[in-house]
Amino acid sequence: MENKWWLIEDEETLHKARISNNYKKKVLLQKKLYIFDQDGTTYLDFKPLPGAREIVAYLMKKSKSYVVFISNNSSKSTYTYQKKLSSILDISISENQIYTSTLATIQYLKLNGINSVYAVGTPDFEKELMNHGIELTEENPELVIVAFDTTLTYEKLKKACLFIRNGIEYVATHPDKVCPTQEGYIPDTGSFIALIETATDVKPKKILGKPNPDLINFLLDKFNLSPSDAIIFGDRLYTDILMGKNSNITTALMLTGESKIKDIERYGIIPDFVFINFEEVLQLLRS
Numbered sequence: 001m002e003n004k005w006w007l008i009e010d011e012e013t014l015h016k017a018r019i020s021n022n023y024k025k026k027v028l029l030q031k032k033l034y035i036f037d038q039d040g041t042t043y044l045d046f047k048p049l050p051g052a053r054e055i056v057a058y059l060m061k062k063s064k065s066y067v068v069f070i071s072n073n074s075s076k077s078t079y080t081y082q083k084k085l086s087s088i089l090d091i092s093i094s095e096n097q098i099y100t101s102t103l104a105t106i107q108y109l110k111l112n113g114i115n116s117v118y119a120v121g122t123p124d125f126e127k128e129l130m131n132h133g134i135e136l137t138e139e140n141p142e143l144v145i146v147a148f149d150t151t152l153t154y155e156k157l158k159k160a161c162l163f164i165r166n167g168i169e170y171v172a173t174h175p176d177k178v179c180p181t182q183e184g185y186i187p188d189t190g191s192f193i194a195l196i197e198t199a200t201d202v203k204p205k206k207i208l209g210k211p212n213p214d215l216i217n218f219l220l221d222k223f224n225l226s227p228s229d230a231i232i233f234g235d236r237l238y239t240d241i242l243m244g245k246n247s248n249i250t251t252a253l254m255l256t257g258e259s260k261i262k263d264i265e266r267y268g269i270i271p272d273f274v275f276i277n278f279e280e281v282l283q284l285l286r287s
């Protein structure tokens with residue numbers, strides 16, 4: 001793999017540094033599918049991160065390219081995300097540019113021929129399942145699904161656990177234990193899984209969402225592309241970057257969110273590129 005940083009002290013090193021930037025630019029421009037993480041990568045606290053709006057606009061204009069946004073949050077619908085992103089970026093983002101762990105779950109249900117489920121999820125989540133032809137039932141479901149249910153009740157947990165104790169398998173939309181909010185970290189799906197696992201002694205059959213590569217593989221299939229055609233920009237090494245590595249696409253760590261340079265060694269997850277922010281990417285593309 002090529003070096004990412006060069007100490008420029010002579011002509012030869014300067015030449016190598018130029019090659020390095022040219023190489024990065026070439027790789028970036030060759031891609032056809034640009035996958036963006038949202039929080040910490042594209043925006044933070046409802047504000048676009050430096051260069052994010054410009055890079056999204058730039059890539060959406062690039063011919064034969066797709067720009068999509070992914071999220072592990074299964075509590076909100078695609079429509080909610082489409083509205084939020086369009087308003088933050090001040091760019092018209094369409095619903096078919098948004099891919100959440102809910103869609104990864106729906107895809108999983110379809111691939112496995114599952115038509116009826118018991119869902120521990122928000123009304124938004126339930127509606128999205130129904131829109132894709134999945135029946136919600138409280139009697140003899142084929143599967144139990146655990147999502148980021150911000151409307152969770154004891155009754156729902158009880159029902160889910162009784163189904164699981166009776167031998168019905170369960171899958172979770174994503175593994176995140178907590179979700180960052182302006183109030184602080186709040187319990188997310190990973191914490192619900194821990195509770196259900198404690199109560200039933202059964203592990204989930206599958207956990208979708210990042211870092212599971214299914215969603216990226218689904219996107220590659222959908223757009224008829226190969227892994228070398230895609231790049232993911234994300235701020236978390238152990239979710240975004242790991243997901244990219246799990247699906248063999250190019251990975252770019254953005255230092256605008258959670259992961260810092262020192263974490264690369266700590267986690268042993270090495271991104272192909274590291275950028276301070278999208279202004280650096282834009283500068284590279286325009287050089």
Ligand SMILES: [Mg+2]
Nearest residue numbers: 037039040235
């Ligand atoms: Mg993020």
